[in-house]
Amino acid sequence: MKKYLAILNINLLNSLAYPAELLTRSLMILLFMWIFYQLWGVTFAASGSDVLNGLSLRDTMWYLLLAETLELGRPRLARVISQQVKDGSIAYLLNKPYDFIIYQLSSGLGESLPRMGMLFLLGGALTWIMAGPPPDLVNWPLALIALTGAWLLHFCANALIGLAAFVAEEVAPFEWIYQKFTFVLGGMLIPLDFYPVWLQAVSKSLPFAYMMYGPARLFVRPDPALFAQIIIGQLVWLAVLGGLLALAYSRGLRRLAINGG
Amino acid sequence: MRELRFLLSLWKTNLAAAMEYRLAFIFQSIGMILNDGVYFLVWVIFFDRFKDVRGWELPDMFLVFGVSASAFGLVGMLFGNAFNLSEIIIGGRLDYYLSLPRPVLLHALASRVVPSGFGDFLYGFISYIASGKFTWDGLGRFILAVLLASAVFTAFLVIVQSLTFWMGTGGTFTQLAINAMVTFALYPITLFNQAAKVILFLVVPAAFMGAVPAGFVRGFSWSTLGLMTLAAAGFLSAAILLFHLGLRRYESGSAIQTEV
Numbered sequence: 001m002k003k004y005l006a007i008l009n010i011n012l013l014n015s016l017a018y019p020a021e022l023l024t025r026s027l028m029i030l031l032f033m034w035i036f037y038q039l040w041g042v043t044f045a046a047s048g049s050d051v052l053n054g055l056s057l058r059d060t061m062w063y064l065l066l067a068e069t070l071e072l073g074r075p076r077l078a079r080v081i082s083q084q085v086k087d088g089s090i091a092y093l094l095n096k097p098y099d100f101i102i103y104q105l106s107s108g109l110g111e112s113l114p115r116m117g118m119l120f121l122l123g124g125a126l127t128w129i130m131a132g133p134p135p136d137l138v139n140w141p142l143a144l145i146a147l148t149g150a151w152l153l154h155f156c157a158n159a160l161i162g163l164a165a166f167v168a169e170e171v172a173p174f175e176w177i178y179q180k181f182t183f184v185l186g187g188m189l190i191p192l193d194f195y196p197v198w199l200q201a202v203s204k205s206l207p208f209a210y211m212m213y214g215p216a217r218l219f220v221r222p223d224p225a226l227f228a229q230i231i232i233g234q235l236v237w238l239a240v241l242g243g244l245l246a247l248a249y250s251r252g253l254r255r256l257a258i259n260g261g
Numbered sequence: 262m263r264e265l266r267f268l269l270s271l272w273k274t275n276l277a278a279a280m281e282y283r284l285a286f287i288f289q290s291i292g293m294i295l296n297d298g299v300y301f302l303v304w305v306i307f308f309d310r311f312k313d314v315r316g317w318e319l320p321d322m323f324l325v326f327g328v329s330a331s332a333f334g335l336v337g338m339l340f341g342n343a344f345n346l347s348e349i350i351i352g353g354r355l356d357y358y359l360s361l362p363r364p365v366l367l368h369a370l371a372s373r374v375v376p377s378g379f380g381d382f383l384y385g386f387i388s389y390i391a392s393g394k395f396t397w398d399g400l401g402r403f404i405l406a407v408l409l410a411s412a413v414f415t416a417f418l419v420i421v422q423s424l425t426f427w428m429g430t431g432g433t434f435t436q437l438a439i440n441a442m443v444t445f446a447l448y449p450i451t452l453f454n455q456a457a458k459v460i461l462f463l464v465v466p467a468a469f470m471g472a473v474p475a476g477f478v479r480g481f482s483w484s485t486l487g488l489m490t491l492a493a494a495g496f497l498s499a500a501i502l503l504f505h506l507g508l509r510r511y512e513s514g515s516a517i518q519t520e521v
Contacts, residue, residue, distance in 0.1 A: 024433045031441055038452040043311050170285040172377070173292020180299040189303045194310050
Protein backbone atom coordinates (compact mmCIF):
# COMPACT_ATOMS: atom_id res chain seq x y z
CA MET A 1 0.00 0.00 0.00
CA LYS A 2 2.89 2.31 0.94
CA LYS A 3 4.42 2.09 -2.52
CA TYR A 4 1.13 3.07 -4.18
CA LEU A 5 0.79 6.04 -1.83
CA ALA A 6 4.32 7.03 -2.82
CA ILE A 7 3.36 6.82 -6.53
CA LEU A 8 0.27 8.93 -5.82
CA ASN A 9 2.41 11.42 -3.93
CA ILE A 10 4.98 11.72 -6.74
CA ASN A 11 2.27 12.39 -9.33
CA LEU A 12 0.58 14.85 -7.00
CA LEU A 13 3.84 16.77 -6.60
CA ASN A 14 4.45 16.61 -10.36
CA SER A 15 1.08 18.20 -11.05
CA LEU A 16 1.64 20.88 -8.42
CA ALA A 17 5.18 21.67 -9.62
CA TYR A 18 3.86 23.90 -12.41
CA PRO A 19 1.00 25.92 -10.89
CA ALA A 20 0.77 28.27 -13.90
CA GLU A 21 0.28 25.32 -16.23
CA LEU A 22 -2.34 23.86 -13.88
CA LEU A 23 -4.16 27.17 -13.80
CA THR A 24 -4.07 27.69 -17.59
CA ARG A 25 -5.35 24.16 -18.23
CA SER A 26 -8.23 24.79 -15.86
CA LEU A 27 -9.35 28.01 -17.55
CA MET A 28 -11.39 25.86 -19.94
CA ILE A 29 -14.06 25.40 -17.29
CA LEU A 30 -14.75 29.15 -17.20
CA LEU A 31 -15.61 29.08 -20.88
CA PHE A 32 -17.91 26.08 -20.53
CA MET A 33 -19.68 27.37 -17.41
CA TRP A 34 -20.27 30.75 -19.01
CA ILE A 35 -21.83 29.17 -22.11
CA PHE A 36 -23.93 26.82 -19.96
CA TYR A 37 -25.21 29.80 -18.02
CA GLN A 38 -26.23 31.56 -21.25
CA LEU A 39 -28.05 28.44 -22.48
CA TRP A 40 -29.81 27.52 -19.26
CA GLY A 41 -30.52 31.14 -18.30
CA VAL A 42 -32.39 31.62 -21.58
CA THR A 43 -34.11 28.24 -21.24
CA PHE A 44 -35.36 28.87 -17.70
CA ALA A 45 -36.45 32.42 -18.61
CA ALA A 46 -38.37 31.15 -21.64
CA SER A 47 -40.14 28.50 -19.56
CA GLY A 48 -41.44 31.17 -17.18
CA SER A 49 -40.76 28.86 -14.25
CA ASP A 50 -38.09 28.93 -11.54
CA VAL A 51 -37.99 25.16 -11.24
CA LEU A 52 -37.96 22.66 -14.11
CA ASN A 53 -38.18 18.94 -13.43
CA GLY A 54 -37.24 19.55 -9.82
CA LEU A 55 -34.15 21.65 -10.56
CA SER A 56 -33.71 25.43 -10.34
CA LEU A 57 -31.26 27.36 -12.53
CA ARG A 58 -28.84 27.43 -9.59
CA ASP A 59 -29.14 23.66 -9.10
CA THR A 60 -28.60 23.08 -12.82
CA MET A 61 -25.45 25.21 -12.86
CA TRP A 62 -23.88 23.55 -9.82
CA TYR A 63 -24.86 20.15 -11.24
CA LEU A 64 -23.06 21.04 -14.48
CA LEU A 65 -20.05 22.34 -12.56
CA LEU A 66 -19.54 19.04 -10.77
CA ALA A 67 -20.04 17.06 -13.99
CA GLU A 68 -17.55 19.28 -15.87
CA THR A 69 -15.03 19.07 -13.02
CA LEU A 70 -15.14 15.29 -13.23
CA GLU A 71 -14.98 15.22 -17.03
CA LEU A 72 -12.13 17.73 -17.41
CA GLY A 73 -10.28 16.52 -14.31
CA ARG A 74 -10.23 12.79 -14.90
CA PRO A 75 -6.94 11.52 -16.30
CA ARG A 76 -6.83 10.48 -19.97
CA LEU A 77 -5.59 7.03 -19.05
CA ALA A 78 -6.80 5.33 -22.23
CA ARG A 79 -4.29 7.34 -24.24
CA VAL A 80 -1.47 6.77 -21.75
CA ILE A 81 -2.00 3.01 -21.44
CA SER A 82 -2.54 2.42 -25.18
CA GLN A 83 0.68 4.33 -25.90
CA GLN A 84 2.55 2.24 -23.33
CA VAL A 85 1.23 -0.92 -24.98
CA LYS A 86 2.01 0.27 -28.51
CA ASP A 87 5.53 1.60 -27.93
CA GLY A 88 6.47 -1.22 -25.59
CA SER A 89 7.21 1.03 -22.61
CA ILE A 90 4.72 -1.14 -20.70
CA ALA A 91 7.69 -3.53 -20.31
CA TYR A 92 9.42 -0.97 -18.11
CA LEU A 93 6.40 -0.91 -15.76
CA LEU A 94 5.74 -4.65 -15.77
CA ASN A 95 9.12 -5.63 -14.37
CA LYS A 96 8.71 -3.42 -11.31
CA PRO A 97 7.48 -4.80 -7.97
CA TYR A 98 4.00 -3.34 -8.23
CA ASP A 99 0.72 -4.19 -9.89
CA PHE A 100 0.37 -2.43 -13.25
CA ILE A 101 -3.33 -1.61 -12.81
CA ILE A 102 -2.96 -0.27 -9.26
CA TYR A 103 0.09 1.70 -10.41
CA GLN A 104 -2.10 3.37 -13.09
CA LEU A 105 -4.80 4.02 -10.48
CA SER A 106 -2.38 5.71 -8.08
CA SER A 107 -0.65 7.76 -10.74
CA GLY A 108 -3.98 8.78 -12.32
CA LEU A 109 -5.36 9.84 -8.95
CA GLY A 110 -2.26 11.90 -8.20
CA GLU A 111 -2.64 13.66 -11.52
CA SER A 112 -6.38 14.11 -11.19
CA LEU A 113 -6.74 15.48 -7.66
CA PRO A 114 -5.01 18.87 -8.14
CA ARG A 115 -6.65 19.31 -11.53
CA MET A 116 -10.14 18.62 -10.18
CA GLY A 117 -9.47 20.89 -7.23
CA MET A 118 -8.41 23.77 -9.44
CA LEU A 119 -11.31 23.23 -11.86
CA PHE A 120 -13.80 23.22 -9.01
CA LEU A 121 -12.32 26.36 -7.44
CA LEU A 122 -12.24 28.38 -10.68
CA GLY A 123 -15.54 27.10 -12.06
CA GLY A 124 -17.17 27.34 -8.64
CA ALA A 125 -16.19 30.99 -8.26
CA LEU A 126 -17.76 31.86 -11.62
CA THR A 127 -20.86 29.74 -10.97
CA TRP A 128 -21.33 31.44 -7.60
CA ILE A 129 -21.13 34.88 -9.24
CA MET A 130 -23.53 33.94 -12.06
CA ALA A 131 -26.05 31.60 -10.44
CA GLY A 132 -25.74 31.97 -6.69
CA PRO A 133 -24.08 30.18 -3.77
CA PRO A 134 -23.15 26.49 -3.81
CA PRO A 135 -25.41 23.78 -2.40
CA ASP A 136 -25.59 23.34 1.37
CA LEU A 137 -22.43 21.88 2.93
CA VAL A 138 -24.40 18.91 4.25
CA ASN A 139 -24.83 17.75 0.61
CA TRP A 140 -21.11 17.59 0.02
CA PRO A 141 -20.14 14.32 1.80
CA LEU A 142 -22.76 12.27 -0.11
CA ALA A 143 -21.64 13.84 -3.39
CA LEU A 144 -18.00 13.19 -2.53
CA ILE A 145 -18.67 9.48 -1.91
CA ALA A 146 -20.52 9.20 -5.23
CA LEU A 147 -17.77 11.22 -6.93
CA THR A 148 -15.19 8.68 -5.77
CA GLY A 149 -17.30 5.85 -7.18
CA ALA A 150 -17.73 7.74 -10.46
CA TRP A 151 -14.00 8.38 -10.74
CA LEU A 152 -13.28 4.67 -10.21
CA LEU A 153 -15.83 3.72 -12.90
CA HIS A 154 -14.15 6.12 -15.32
CA PHE A 155 -10.81 4.61 -14.40
CA CYS A 156 -11.99 1.06 -15.18
CA ALA A 157 -13.57 2.10 -18.50
CA ASN A 158 -10.50 4.10 -19.56
CA ALA A 159 -8.06 1.39 -18.60
CA LEU A 160 -10.15 -1.13 -20.56
CA ILE A 161 -10.02 1.11 -23.63
CA GLY A 162 -6.26 1.58 -23.20
CA LEU A 163 -5.71 -2.17 -22.92
CA ALA A 164 -7.71 -2.66 -26.12
CA ALA A 165 -4.43 -1.63 -27.81
CA PHE A 166 -3.34 -5.25 -27.25
CA VAL A 167 -5.80 -6.27 -29.94
CA ALA A 168 -6.73 -3.13 -31.89
CA GLU A 169 -4.36 -0.99 -33.94
CA GLU A 170 -6.12 2.24 -32.99
CA VAL A 171 -8.11 2.86 -29.78
CA ALA A 172 -8.83 6.59 -30.09
CA PRO A 173 -12.30 6.06 -31.65
CA PHE A 174 -13.31 3.90 -28.64
CA GLU A 175 -12.28 6.75 -26.38
CA TRP A 176 -14.21 9.40 -28.38
CA ILE A 177 -17.39 7.35 -28.46
CA TYR A 178 -17.11 6.39 -24.79
CA GLN A 179 -16.74 10.10 -23.93
CA LYS A 180 -19.79 11.02 -26.01
CA PHE A 181 -21.86 8.32 -24.31
CA THR A 182 -20.99 9.86 -20.96
CA PHE A 183 -22.09 13.22 -22.40
CA VAL A 184 -25.44 11.86 -23.58
CA LEU A 185 -26.35 8.88 -21.40
CA GLY A 186 -24.42 10.18 -18.40
CA GLY A 187 -26.28 13.49 -18.41
CA MET A 188 -23.12 15.55 -18.54
CA LEU A 189 -24.47 18.41 -20.65
CA ILE A 190 -28.15 18.08 -19.74
CA PRO A 191 -29.25 16.66 -16.36
CA LEU A 192 -31.06 13.35 -16.89
CA ASP A 193 -34.11 14.86 -15.12
CA PHE A 194 -34.86 16.77 -18.35
CA TYR A 195 -34.84 13.57 -20.47
CA PRO A 196 -37.97 11.67 -21.53
CA VAL A 197 -38.85 9.04 -18.94
CA TRP A 198 -37.97 6.10 -21.21
CA LEU A 199 -34.51 7.53 -21.90
CA GLN A 200 -33.92 8.13 -18.18
CA ALA A 201 -34.69 4.45 -17.63
CA VAL A 202 -32.27 3.42 -20.40
CA SER A 203 -29.53 5.71 -19.00
CA LYS A 204 -29.94 4.40 -15.47
CA SER A 205 -29.63 0.82 -16.65
CA LEU A 206 -26.18 1.60 -18.09
CA PRO A 207 -22.97 2.62 -16.25
CA PHE A 208 -22.80 6.16 -17.66
CA ALA A 209 -25.46 7.60 -15.34
CA TYR A 210 -23.39 6.45 -12.34
CA MET A 211 -20.29 8.11 -13.79
CA MET A 212 -21.78 11.62 -14.12
CA TYR A 213 -25.39 12.11 -13.14
CA GLY A 214 -25.11 10.34 -9.78
CA PRO A 215 -22.60 12.57 -8.00
CA ALA A 216 -23.77 15.78 -9.72
CA ARG A 217 -27.44 15.18 -8.80
CA LEU A 218 -26.59 14.25 -5.22
CA PHE A 219 -24.58 17.45 -4.93
CA VAL A 220 -27.55 19.68 -5.67
CA ARG A 221 -30.58 17.70 -4.46
CA PRO A 222 -29.52 14.81 -2.23
CA ASP A 223 -31.93 12.27 -0.84
CA PRO A 224 -31.24 8.96 0.91
CA ALA A 225 -33.15 6.83 -1.64
CA LEU A 226 -31.23 8.35 -4.56
CA PHE A 227 -27.94 7.95 -2.69
CA ALA A 228 -28.64 4.24 -2.08
CA GLN A 229 -29.65 3.74 -5.72
CA ILE A 230 -26.48 5.41 -7.00
CA ILE A 231 -24.09 3.65 -4.65
CA ILE A 232 -25.63 0.24 -5.45
CA GLY A 233 -25.43 1.05 -9.17
CA GLN A 234 -21.81 2.10 -8.83
CA LEU A 235 -20.87 -1.04 -6.89
CA VAL A 236 -22.56 -3.29 -9.45
CA TRP A 237 -20.86 -1.59 -12.39
CA LEU A 238 -17.52 -1.48 -10.58
CA ALA A 239 -17.75 -5.25 -10.16
CA VAL A 240 -18.61 -5.70 -13.85
CA LEU A 241 -16.03 -3.28 -15.28
CA GLY A 242 -13.38 -4.24 -12.71
CA GLY A 243 -13.86 -7.91 -13.59
CA LEU A 244 -13.59 -7.16 -17.29
CA LEU A 245 -10.47 -5.09 -16.64
CA ALA A 246 -8.78 -7.92 -14.73
CA LEU A 247 -9.68 -10.33 -17.53
CA ALA A 248 -8.49 -7.97 -20.29
CA TYR A 249 -5.22 -7.38 -18.46
CA SER A 250 -4.41 -11.07 -17.96
CA ARG A 251 -5.39 -11.91 -21.56
CA GLY A 252 -3.46 -8.89 -22.88
CA LEU A 253 -0.27 -9.91 -21.10
CA ARG A 254 -0.38 -13.24 -22.89
CA ARG A 255 -0.42 -11.44 -26.23
CA LEU A 256 2.42 -9.09 -25.30
CA ALA A 257 5.53 -9.43 -27.40
CA ILE A 258 8.54 -7.29 -26.46
CA ASN A 259 11.52 -7.08 -28.73
CA GLY A 260 14.84 -5.81 -27.50
CA GLY A 261 15.46 -3.64 -24.44
CA MET B 262 -0.29 27.96 -60.05
CA ARG B 263 3.09 26.51 -59.10
CA GLU B 264 2.11 26.50 -55.42
CA LEU B 265 -1.22 24.88 -56.25
CA ARG B 266 0.57 22.04 -58.05
CA PHE B 267 2.86 21.74 -55.04
CA LEU B 268 -0.13 21.59 -52.68
CA LEU B 269 -1.85 18.97 -54.82
CA SER B 270 1.20 16.71 -54.77
CA LEU B 271 1.58 17.19 -51.00
CA TRP B 272 -2.07 16.21 -50.45
CA LYS B 273 -1.66 13.22 -52.74
CA THR B 274 1.39 12.06 -50.77
CA ASN B 275 -0.40 12.68 -47.44
CA LEU B 276 -3.37 10.61 -48.58
CA ALA B 277 -1.11 7.79 -49.74
CA ALA B 278 0.70 7.89 -46.37
CA ALA B 279 -2.62 7.79 -44.47
CA MET B 280 -3.84 4.89 -46.61
CA GLU B 281 -0.70 2.94 -45.72
CA TYR B 282 -2.56 2.08 -42.51
CA ARG B 283 -5.84 1.56 -44.31
CA LEU B 284 -7.68 -0.18 -41.48
CA ALA B 285 -6.73 2.47 -38.90
CA PHE B 286 -7.72 5.18 -41.37
CA ILE B 287 -11.16 3.68 -42.03
CA PHE B 288 -11.65 2.90 -38.34
CA GLN B 289 -10.84 6.49 -37.32
CA SER B 290 -13.10 7.96 -40.00
CA ILE B 291 -16.08 5.78 -39.09
CA GLY B 292 -15.33 6.30 -35.40
CA MET B 293 -15.46 10.05 -35.87
CA ILE B 294 -18.78 9.89 -37.73
CA LEU B 295 -20.24 7.86 -34.83
CA ASN B 296 -18.65 10.22 -32.31
CA ASP B 297 -20.24 13.27 -33.96
CA GLY B 298 -23.59 11.51 -34.31
CA VAL B 299 -23.73 10.49 -30.65
CA TYR B 300 -22.66 13.97 -29.54
CA PHE B 301 -25.42 15.56 -31.59
CA LEU B 302 -28.01 13.49 -29.69
CA VAL B 303 -27.54 15.97 -26.84
CA TRP B 304 -29.17 18.63 -29.00
CA VAL B 305 -31.93 16.28 -30.16
CA ILE B 306 -32.79 15.63 -26.50
CA PHE B 307 -32.53 19.32 -25.62
CA PHE B 308 -34.83 20.51 -28.40
CA ASP B 309 -37.25 17.64 -27.80
CA ARG B 310 -37.75 19.03 -24.28
CA PHE B 311 -37.41 22.78 -24.81
CA LYS B 312 -38.40 23.24 -28.51
CA ASP B 313 -36.40 26.42 -29.25
CA VAL B 314 -33.79 28.84 -27.94
CA ARG B 315 -34.88 32.35 -28.86
CA GLY B 316 -36.18 31.12 -32.22
CA TRP B 317 -33.28 28.74 -32.82
CA GLU B 318 -34.59 25.22 -33.51
CA LEU B 319 -33.24 21.73 -34.11
CA PRO B 320 -32.89 22.10 -37.93
CA ASP B 321 -30.71 25.19 -37.29
CA MET B 322 -28.50 23.07 -35.06
CA PHE B 323 -28.20 20.42 -37.77
CA LEU B 324 -27.00 23.10 -40.20
CA VAL B 325 -24.56 24.71 -37.77
CA PHE B 326 -23.21 21.33 -36.76
CA GLY B 327 -22.95 20.30 -40.41
CA VAL B 328 -20.95 23.33 -41.54
CA SER B 329 -18.71 23.32 -38.45
CA ALA B 330 -17.97 19.58 -38.60
CA SER B 331 -17.16 19.65 -42.31
CA ALA B 332 -14.99 22.77 -41.92
CA PHE B 333 -13.16 21.25 -38.94
CA GLY B 334 -12.65 18.01 -40.87
CA LEU B 335 -11.48 19.77 -44.02
CA VAL B 336 -8.79 21.65 -42.10
CA GLY B 337 -7.63 18.34 -40.60
CA MET B 338 -7.57 16.70 -44.03
CA LEU B 339 -5.78 19.46 -45.92
CA PHE B 340 -3.85 21.42 -43.30
CA GLY B 341 -3.44 18.94 -40.45
CA ASN B 342 -0.45 20.74 -38.95
CA ALA B 343 -2.68 23.76 -38.28
CA PHE B 344 -3.57 21.93 -35.05
CA ASN B 345 0.01 21.56 -33.84
CA LEU B 346 1.88 24.49 -35.35
CA SER B 347 2.96 25.68 -31.90
CA GLU B 348 4.60 22.29 -31.20
CA ILE B 349 6.48 22.60 -34.50
CA ILE B 350 7.68 26.09 -33.59
CA ILE B 351 8.72 25.13 -30.05
CA GLY B 352 10.42 21.94 -31.21
CA GLY B 353 12.55 23.83 -33.75
CA ARG B 354 10.95 21.78 -36.53
CA LEU B 355 10.47 24.80 -38.80
CA ASP B 356 14.13 24.35 -39.80
CA TYR B 357 13.07 21.68 -42.26
CA TYR B 358 10.53 23.92 -44.01
CA LEU B 359 12.85 26.92 -43.97
CA SER B 360 15.52 24.98 -45.79
CA LEU B 361 13.26 24.21 -48.76
CA PRO B 362 12.29 26.57 -51.62
CA ARG B 363 8.58 26.60 -50.87
CA PRO B 364 6.36 28.95 -48.79
CA VAL B 365 7.13 27.98 -45.19
CA LEU B 366 3.67 28.36 -43.71
CA LEU B 367 1.82 26.63 -46.53
CA HIS B 368 4.31 23.77 -46.60
CA ALA B 369 4.24 23.28 -42.83
CA LEU B 370 0.45 23.37 -42.60
CA ALA B 371 -0.17 20.97 -45.47
CA SER B 372 2.44 18.42 -44.41
CA ARG B 373 0.14 16.36 -42.22
CA VAL B 374 -3.26 14.78 -42.55
CA VAL B 375 -5.54 14.03 -39.60
CA PRO B 376 -7.31 10.78 -40.58
CA SER B 377 -10.35 11.43 -38.37
CA GLY B 378 -10.85 14.65 -40.36
CA PHE B 379 -12.43 12.59 -43.14
CA GLY B 380 -15.05 11.41 -40.67
CA ASP B 381 -15.82 14.95 -39.52
CA PHE B 382 -15.98 16.15 -43.11
CA LEU B 383 -18.43 13.45 -44.14
CA TYR B 384 -20.52 13.82 -40.99
CA GLY B 385 -21.11 17.46 -41.88
CA PHE B 386 -22.84 16.42 -45.10
CA ILE B 387 -24.92 13.81 -43.24
CA SER B 388 -25.97 16.50 -40.77
CA TYR B 389 -26.91 18.85 -43.61
CA ILE B 390 -29.07 16.17 -45.26
CA ALA B 391 -30.65 15.30 -41.89
CA SER B 392 -31.59 18.95 -41.33
CA GLY B 393 -34.50 18.54 -43.74
CA LYS B 394 -33.29 21.65 -45.60
CA PHE B 395 -31.49 19.80 -48.37
CA THR B 396 -31.76 21.22 -51.92
CA TRP B 397 -29.25 20.96 -54.76
CA ASP B 398 -28.52 24.69 -54.80
CA GLY B 399 -28.37 24.51 -50.99
CA LEU B 400 -25.68 21.85 -51.36
CA GLY B 401 -23.67 24.25 -53.51
CA ARG B 402 -24.03 26.92 -50.81
CA PHE B 403 -23.10 24.35 -48.15
CA ILE B 404 -19.84 23.51 -49.95
CA LEU B 405 -18.99 27.19 -50.42
CA ALA B 406 -19.82 27.91 -46.77
CA VAL B 407 -17.60 25.03 -45.62
CA LEU B 408 -14.68 26.32 -47.72
CA LEU B 409 -14.96 29.84 -46.31
CA ALA B 410 -15.48 28.59 -42.75
CA SER B 411 -12.37 26.40 -43.04
CA ALA B 412 -10.35 29.37 -44.27
CA VAL B 413 -11.36 31.36 -41.18
CA PHE B 414 -10.70 28.39 -38.89
CA THR B 415 -7.25 27.73 -40.38
CA ALA B 416 -6.38 31.42 -40.10
CA PHE B 417 -7.53 31.50 -36.46
CA LEU B 418 -5.38 28.46 -35.64
CA VAL B 419 -2.34 30.07 -37.28
CA ILE B 420 -2.91 33.40 -35.49
CA VAL B 421 -3.25 31.76 -32.08
CA GLN B 422 -0.22 29.52 -32.54
CA SER B 423 1.96 32.23 -34.09
CA LEU B 424 1.85 33.84 -30.65
CA THR B 425 4.16 30.99 -29.64
CA PHE B 426 7.00 32.93 -31.30
CA TRP B 427 6.60 35.56 -28.59
CA MET B 428 5.28 33.49 -25.67
CA GLY B 429 7.67 30.56 -25.97
CA THR B 430 4.94 28.12 -24.97
CA GLY B 431 1.59 27.48 -26.54
CA GLY B 432 0.16 23.98 -26.23
CA THR B 433 -2.36 24.68 -23.48
CA PHE B 434 -3.27 28.09 -24.88
CA THR B 435 -3.84 26.54 -28.33
CA GLN B 436 -6.11 23.88 -26.84
CA LEU B 437 -8.06 26.58 -25.02
CA ALA B 438 -8.44 28.60 -28.23
CA ILE B 439 -9.55 25.58 -30.29
CA ASN B 440 -12.07 24.64 -27.62
CA ALA B 441 -13.39 28.20 -27.50
CA MET B 442 -13.77 28.37 -31.28
CA VAL B 443 -15.51 25.00 -31.61
CA THR B 444 -17.72 25.39 -28.54
CA PHE B 445 -18.92 28.86 -29.50
CA ALA B 446 -19.52 27.73 -33.08
CA LEU B 447 -21.70 24.83 -31.95
CA TYR B 448 -24.03 26.79 -29.66
CA PRO B 449 -27.03 28.82 -30.87
CA ILE B 450 -25.82 32.33 -31.59
CA THR B 451 -29.12 33.71 -30.29
CA LEU B 452 -27.85 32.96 -26.77
CA PHE B 453 -25.28 35.71 -26.86
CA ASN B 454 -25.70 39.44 -26.26
CA GLN B 455 -24.24 42.17 -28.49
CA ALA B 456 -20.92 42.42 -26.64
CA ALA B 457 -20.42 38.66 -26.86
CA LYS B 458 -21.32 38.73 -30.55
CA VAL B 459 -18.58 41.31 -31.20
CA ILE B 460 -16.11 38.83 -29.69
CA LEU B 461 -17.58 35.99 -31.79
CA PHE B 462 -17.11 37.98 -34.99
CA LEU B 463 -13.76 39.63 -34.33
CA VAL B 464 -11.73 37.91 -31.59
CA VAL B 465 -12.75 34.24 -31.58
CA PRO B 466 -14.45 34.24 -34.99
CA ALA B 467 -16.72 31.28 -34.21
CA ALA B 468 -19.66 33.05 -35.86
CA PHE B 469 -17.90 32.53 -39.21
CA MET B 470 -17.53 28.82 -38.53
CA GLY B 471 -21.11 28.21 -37.40
CA ALA B 472 -24.01 30.64 -37.43
CA VAL B 473 -23.09 32.87 -40.41
CA PRO B 474 -22.32 30.07 -42.91
CA ALA B 475 -25.36 28.11 -41.63
CA GLY B 476 -27.50 31.17 -42.40
CA PHE B 477 -26.01 31.28 -45.89
CA VAL B 478 -26.89 27.61 -46.46
CA ARG B 479 -30.48 28.34 -45.42
CA GLY B 480 -30.83 31.06 -48.05
CA PHE B 481 -28.53 32.88 -50.47
CA SER B 482 -27.62 36.45 -49.62
CA TRP B 483 -24.96 38.60 -51.28
CA SER B 484 -24.32 40.44 -48.03
CA THR B 485 -23.68 37.18 -46.11
CA LEU B 486 -21.44 35.89 -48.88
CA GLY B 487 -19.57 39.20 -48.91
CA LEU B 488 -19.19 39.12 -45.13
CA MET B 489 -17.87 35.56 -45.13
CA THR B 490 -15.42 36.29 -47.97
CA LEU B 491 -14.22 39.43 -46.23
CA ALA B 492 -13.75 37.53 -42.97
CA ALA B 493 -11.83 34.72 -44.71
CA ALA B 494 -9.58 37.18 -46.57
CA GLY B 495 -9.07 39.37 -43.50
CA PHE B 496 -8.23 36.57 -41.08
CA LEU B 497 -6.00 34.80 -43.62
CA SER B 498 -4.04 38.01 -44.27
CA ALA B 499 -3.67 38.61 -40.54
CA ALA B 500 -2.53 35.01 -40.04
CA ILE B 501 0.13 35.19 -42.77
CA LEU B 502 1.36 38.57 -41.54
CA LEU B 503 1.57 37.49 -37.90
CA PHE B 504 3.29 34.21 -38.74
CA HIS B 505 5.96 35.97 -40.80
CA LEU B 506 6.47 38.64 -38.15
CA GLY B 507 6.94 35.86 -35.63
CA LEU B 508 9.24 33.95 -37.94
CA ARG B 509 11.80 36.75 -37.55
CA ARG B 510 12.03 35.79 -33.88
CA TYR B 511 12.36 32.08 -34.59
CA GLU B 512 15.51 30.45 -33.31
CA SER B 513 16.61 27.12 -34.66
CA GLY B 514 17.23 24.34 -32.21
CA SER B 515 19.92 23.02 -34.59
CA ALA B 516 18.60 19.57 -33.82
CA ILE B 517 18.89 16.85 -36.42
CA GLN B 518 15.33 15.92 -37.30
CA THR B 519 13.53 13.85 -39.84
CA GLU B 520 10.21 14.95 -41.27
CA VAL B 521 8.22 12.04 -42.60
